[in-house]
Amino acid sequence: MEVIYIAGGCLWGVQAFIKTLPGVKATEAGRANGTSHTLDGDYDGYAECVKTEFDPAILTIQDLMAYVFEIIDPYSLNRQGQDVGEKYRTGVYSENPKHLEEVKTFIRERSDCERIVVEVLPLSNYVKSAEEHQDRLTRCPDDYCHIPEKLLSKYK
8 A cells, every 4th residue: 555645625525535536545634744743723834635545556646646637726826616725735745756756747748737736745744634624525515615526426
């Protein structure tokens, strides 16, 4: 199993979508690449993200990115849907340099890659979100989500 961290706006919908993908074994709502090591207070530069454990024999980074690009607007800086702010930026973070190179290759291969604002960075730190945010849309399906319902159930 391998682990990668995906930021795509509000983490509730991102987690609901990612956990349906073939090859994904586990997900966890959290925050990536901030300046503190606690959930207390402001986001301190963090991006809302989903820690994604996956089987690379089933789900390649290229395939994962193709799925992620179905649910994000890769040209929108610090905004997805109605959610606005740095914590809602799009990004991919990993401790594995190979993952980051594969994501960069995926982005370069897109004809409009110059306009894409998805961060691709090494994971500097990660904090698990509070339990109330774990699998939130499963427990509270009427909560707001920037991802269309048809995409949330597309791969179930």
